[in-house]
Amino acid sequence: MAETLECPSCGAQTEPDVRNCGKCQRYLKSELECLRSIDAAVGIMKRILIWWLVVSFLGGVVYIVTRLR
Numbered sequence: 001m002a003e004t005l006e007c008p009s010c011g012a013q014t015e016p017d018v019r020n021c022g023k024c025q026r027y028l029k030s031e032l033e034c035l036r037s038i039d040a041a042v043g044i045m046k047r048i049l050i051w052w053l054v055v056s057f058l059g060g061v062v063y064i065v066t067r068l069r
């Protein structure tokens, strides 16, 4: 999938791996890396949330089983 990045300064379409805009030389990489780091942080948060839910569910099951005995 060939996606292009629109320069936030002048609106020119540039390749995502190009560091600077071909027209106005605006530095683009920092914003892409910022978005990627946000994506990574959201992914880690989701993983933590899923693990927290699994652990609390298992804890609840263990609690119920031990109470029923």
Ligand SMILES: [Zn+2]
Residues within 6 Å of the ligand: 007, 008, 009, 010, 011, 012, 021, 022, 023, 024, 025, 026
């Ligand atoms: Zn530009």
